[in-house]
Amino acid sequence: MKNLFIGNMSFQTTEGDLRAMFEPYGEINRVNVVTDRDTGRARGFAFVELANDAEAAKAITALNGKEVDGRALNVNEARPKPERSSGPRNSGGFRDRY
Numbered sequence: 001m002k003n004l005f006i007g008n009m010s011f012q013t014t015e016g017d018l019r020a021m022f023e024p025y026g027e028i029n030r031v032n033v034v035t036d037r038d039t040g041r042a043r044g045f046a047f048v049e050l051a052n053d054a055e056a057a058k059a060i061t062a063l064n065g066k067e068v069d070g071r072a073l074n075v076n077e078a079r080p081k082p083e084r085s086s087g088p089r090n091s092g093g094f095r096d097r098y
Contacts, residue, residue, distance in 0.1 A: 001029060002056035005078040007045045009033075010069035015046075021063065022048050026055025047078055 006018065015031045022028055030049040033042055050056040056077070064075040 001049055001051055002053045003047055003049045003078040004056055004059065005045065005047060005074070005076055006063075007074035008071050009042070009044050009046060009073065010071050011042045011044055012069060013042065013046070017068075018046055018048055021068070022050065022059055025050065025059035025062065027051040 013033070015033050018031050018033065019028060022031075027050065028048060029051055031046065032048075033046040035042055048059075050059060060075050060077070063073055065072050066075075067073075
C-alpha cells in the first residue's frame with residue numbers, strides 16, 4: 001500500500017473527483033479530503049491510498065502537475081505525520097516550583 005498526498009487542490013474537488021482521477025492507475029483503498037474542523041470546508045489537500053506501490057508510482061508520474069479546476073496538482077508520496085511532544089504541558093510553571 002502507498003499513501004499519496006495531493007496538494008494545491010481546488011476547494012471544490014470532491015472525494016468522487018479524486019476517485020475518478022486515480023482509478024485508472026489502480027485499486028484505491030481510501031480517499032480522504034481534509035476539511036476544516038470548524039467550518040467543514042475542504043482545506044485544499046487530500047490523501048489517496050493505493051493498494052500497490054507500482055500503481056502509486058504511475059499515478060504520481062501521470063498526475064503530478066496536472067491542471068484540475070485551474071490549479072496544478074502536487075501529487076507525491078505522503079510523509080508520516082511528525083510525532084508531537086508528549087511532555088508535561090506545565091513545565092516550568094508556577095505549580096512546578098512549590
